[in-house]
Amino acid sequence: MTKSRAFRQIRRYGPFYIMALPACIYFFINNYIPMGGLILAFEKYTVSGGIFGSEKVGLNNFRFLFQSADAWIMTRNTILYNLAFMVFGTSLSIVVAYLLHELKSTVSRKIYQTVILFPGLLSIIIVSYLANALLAGDTGFINMHILAPLGLEPVSFYSEQKWWPFLLIFIHLWQMTGTSCILYLANMSAIDPGLYEAANLDGANRFQCFFKITLPCLVPTIVTLSILSVGKIFNSDFGLFYQVPMNSGAILDVTQTIDTYVYRGLMNTANMGMSAAACFYQSVVGFCLVMFTNMLVRKFSSENAMF
Amino acid sequence: MVKRDTGFQAAAHLIMIVMSVMVLFPLALLIMSSLSPESDVIRYGYSLIPREIDVTAYRYIFGDGSVFHSYLVTIAVTLVGTVVSVVITTMISYTLTVPGLPGKKLLSFYVLFTMLFSGGLVPSYMMWCNIFHIKNTIWALLVPSLLCSAFHIMITRSYFQNNIPKEILESARIDGMTEFGIFFQIVLPLSVPIIATIGFMKALMYWNDWTNSLYYITEKQLVGIQALLNNMLTNAKYLTQSMDASMVATDAAAIPSLSLRMAVAVVGMLPMIMLYPFFQKYYMKGLTVGAVKG
Numbered sequence: 164m165t166k167s168r169a170f171r172q173i174r175r176y177g178p179f180y181i182m183a184l185p186a187c188i189y190f191f192i193n194n195y196i197p198m199g200g201l202i203l204a205f206e207k208y209t210v211s212g213g214i215f216g217s218e219k220v221g222l223n224n225f226r227f228l229f230q231s232a233d234a235w236i237m238t239r240n241t242i243l244y245n246l247a248f249m250v251f252g253t254s255l256s257i258v259v260a261y262l263l264h265e266l267k268s269t270v271s272r273k274i275y276q277t278v279i280l281f282p283g284l285l286s287i288i289i290v291s292y293l294a295n296a297l298l299a300g301d302t303g304f305i306n307m308h309i310l311a312p313l314g315l316e317p318v319s320f321y322s323e324q325k326w327w328p329f330l331l332i333f334i335h336l337w338q339m340t341g342t343s344c345i346l347y348l349a350n351m352s353a354i355d356p357g358l359y360e361a362a363n364l365d366g367a368n369r370f371q372c373f374f375k376i377t378l379p380c381l382v383p384t385i386v387t388l389s390i391l392s393v394g395k396i397f398n399s400d401f402g403l404f405y406q407v408p409m410n411s412g413a414i415l416d417v418t419q420t421i422d423t424y425v426y427r428g429l430m431n432t433a434n435m436g437m438s439a440a441a442c443f444y445q446s447v448v449g450f451c452l453v454m455f456t457n458m459l460v461r462k463f464s465s466e467n468a469m470f
Numbered sequence: 471m472v473k474r475d476t477g478f479q480a481a482a483h484l485i486m487i488v489m490s491v492m493v494l495f496p497l498a499l500l501i502m503s504s505l506s507p508e509s510d511v512i513r514y515g516y517s518l519i520p521r522e523i524d525v526t527a528y529r530y531i532f533g534d535g536s537v538f539h540s541y542l543v544t545i546a547v548t549l550v551g552t553v554v555s556v557v558i559t560t561m562i563s564y565t566l567t568v569p570g571l572p573g574k575k576l577l578s579f580y581v582l583f584t585m586l587f588s589g590g591l592v593p594s595y596m597m598w599c600n601i602f603h604i605k606n607t608i609w610a611l612l613v614p615s616l617l618c619s620a621f622h623i624m625i626t627r628s629y630f631q632n633n634i635p636k637e638i639l640e641s642a643r644i645d646g647m648t649e650f651g652i653f654f655q656i657v658l659p660l661s662v663p664i665i666a667t668i669g670f671m672k673a674l675m676y677w678n679d680w681t682n683s684l685y686y687i688t689e690k691q692l693v694g695i696q697a698l699l700n701n702m703l704t705n706a707k708y709l710t711q712s713m714d715a716s717m718v719a720t721d722a723a724a725i726p727s728l729s730l731r732m733a734v735a736v737v738g739m740l741p742m743i744m745l746y747p748f749f750q751k752y753y754m755k756g757l758t759v760g761a762v763k764g
Contacts, residue, residue, distance in 0.1 A: 172572065176568070176571055176572065178648065178649035178650055179564075179565040179568050179571055179649065180565070182561035182562065182564060182565045182649075182650075182653065183561065183562040183565040183566075183577060185558045185561065185562075186558050186559065186561070186562035186581070186618050186623070187562070187577075187580065189558065189617055189618045190580065190581065190584050190618065190620075192597075192602075193594070193613070193614065193615060193617070193618075194584040194588065194589070195584075196589075196593075196597050196601075197588070197589025197590070197593035197594040197597055198587060198588070198589045198593070199589075199593075200589050200592070200593025200594070200596060200597055201589050201590070201593055203592055203593055203596065204592075208596075210600075213600060214593065214596050214597065214600065214601070259486075259489070262482040262485055262486055263486070265478070265479075265482060266479065266482055266483070266486075267479060271483065271486075274490075275486040275487075275489070275490055277750065278490040278493050278494065279486075279489055279490065279493055280750070280754070281493060281743075281746070282493055284674060284678075284739075284742050284743075284746060285678070285739055285742075286677070286678030286679075286680060286696050286738075286739075287678075287680075288678075288680050288696045288699045288700050288703070288735075288738075289699070289735055289738060289739050291703060292500060292699065292703065292731070292732070292735045293496035293497065293499070293500055294496075295703065296496060296499045296500055296503060296516045296732070297496060297499070297516075299515075299516070301515070302511055302512065302515040302516055302728065303515060303516065304499055304515060304516050304517070304518075306515065307514060307515025307516070307517070308515060308517060308518075337492070337493065340489075341493075342757060345754055345757045345758055346757065346758055349758040369475075369478060401681060402680070402681070406700065406703075409703070409704070410704065422591070425590065425591050425592060426591060429591060429592055429595060435592075438592055439592045439593075442589075442590035442591055442592040442593070443590070445590055446587065446588060446589060446590045449587075449588075450586060450587045453586050453587075454586070
């Protein structure tokens with residue numbers, strides 16, 4: 164009796180498990196094995212010992228990592244850049260979305276939207292080419308066509324730190340504003356037009372409408388997105404921080420993030436242990452942040468919580 | 471009131487035009503530099519209005535095997551990767567919508583957990599290199615981190631849940647269709663919008679990926695277009711070194727490395743520019759649906 168029931172169950176659901184199998188195997192290999200591989204942070208890796216069998220060295224890797232200046236620099240950079248992206252990115256996206264939403268001409272709205280969305284499709288390599296065409300020391304547009312005609316000294320961007328905090332934020336906004344404003348645009352279209360009509364009858368002007376109706380209606384989205392990006396505050400776009408500054412050593416203090424540190428360490432066998440420790444640090448702190456922020460989202464707007 | 475709005479409309483147009491110009495300017499600079507003669511780029515820098523139009527750079531691209539080869543590598547990887555990952559993603563997403571499936575909660579958690587916690591680069595790199603030995607194989611471009619993502623599964627699942635009528639599936643079952651038959655002949659044809667959405671996102675990811683190549687590829691035969699661009703940016707003479715010996719011998723001094731780089735970059739973004747108008751609608755849908763939880 165139970166046997167035939169189990170058999171029926173398998174016949175009925177078996178095909179579904181088979182459909183799920185390829186993705187499950189993939190996740191096991193691509194995601195779950197490396198989670199176990201985090202043990203590398205506590206090892207002195209040797210080829211013969213492999214990932215799981217090398218000599219255990221306790222917390223030595225972490226001790227070396229946090230005694231170096233790098234740990235502080237990369238943590239500071241990663242967090243500050245992410246905060247800047249959040250603050251400036253969110254404000255700019257909302258303003259752009261609002262302008263697009265309020266434009267009467269649908270044709271020009273479409274054109275603007277298509278244009279500003281476009282950089283989001285480019286790979287970061289192409290973006291670094293574009294940046295290079297503008298910034299290059301000997302042939303760049305800024306040096307040759309703006310500074311030179313004004314009689315100013317050429318600037319060597321790739322070796323002067325002071326430009327990069329601004330440049331990296333600008334490039335990020337340049338690339339991502341079109342993408343992130345779409346979400347705000349969708350939310351703005353969902354606001355009840357009756358609210359605006361009522362406000363107009365009461366004689367409210369455009370600015371009052373924006374601050375009293377549009378913005379408050381967007382607050383749940385803003386909060387949810389910000390909380391989600393706090394969960395990712397230990398991660399950075401590797402290409403933006405590694406490739407756009409052309410992997411230049413002179414400006415490392417303002418371009419090093421945890422991701423670039425991990426990669427640089429990995430490519431240099433002497434730093435393997437510290438790289439693994441930094442990777443562990445990123446994964447574990449990142450996980451705690453995701454759990455913590457998800458708890459916040461669940462409190463604030465449960466329908467947006469991931470689980 | 472009406473008058474004030476004209477002012478606002480004008481200001482809005484102005485701001486959006488300035489932003490659009492800021493977006494388009496570097497792209498125009500790139501395209502124009504690729505059309506400039508090498509000597510002009512060296513003497514006057516990258517400029518918006520070329521002193522004369524010169525297509526030498528493009529002639530090198532199509533005359534030289536290595537750019538074309540990289541192009542083929544990227545096209546092949548993008549096509550295969552996109553198709554395989556769309557099939558894998560839609561299949562597991564469909565499983566997650568089956569009512570009463572034993573262990574469904576566990577399966578969702580198994581998928582979702584990959585979004586919460588990750589081992590990061592070091593363990594992944596060590597695993598792919600030392601356990602699976604994918605260094606310098608085509609698998610390195612297709613498989614690590616790109617093939618399947620929990621995020622795409624979530625949005626596909628919610629599409630299936632909301633857009634596939636259960637009655638159709640039931641009646642197909644009564645008619646004796648197999649579950650695979652139902653999936654491939656009924657569910658997928660009804661899901662063209664979500665397939666276009668995740669298909670375009672996957673294609674974009676494969677086309678733009680350069681990190682897998684950076685980590686795992688040193689073999690020139692397997693360098694894709696983005697990785698080629700990357701190599702050219704870090705080493706201006708990369709392409710000229712790798713060119714056919716015969717070509718270098720005849721023309722070594724005349725190979726336009728600066729404008730050539732720009733030309734390869736133009737060619738490298740061309741396919742996505744061409745696909746973009748057709749997929750814009752789906753792409754934007756994918757961006758908005760992503761934030762609304764699956």
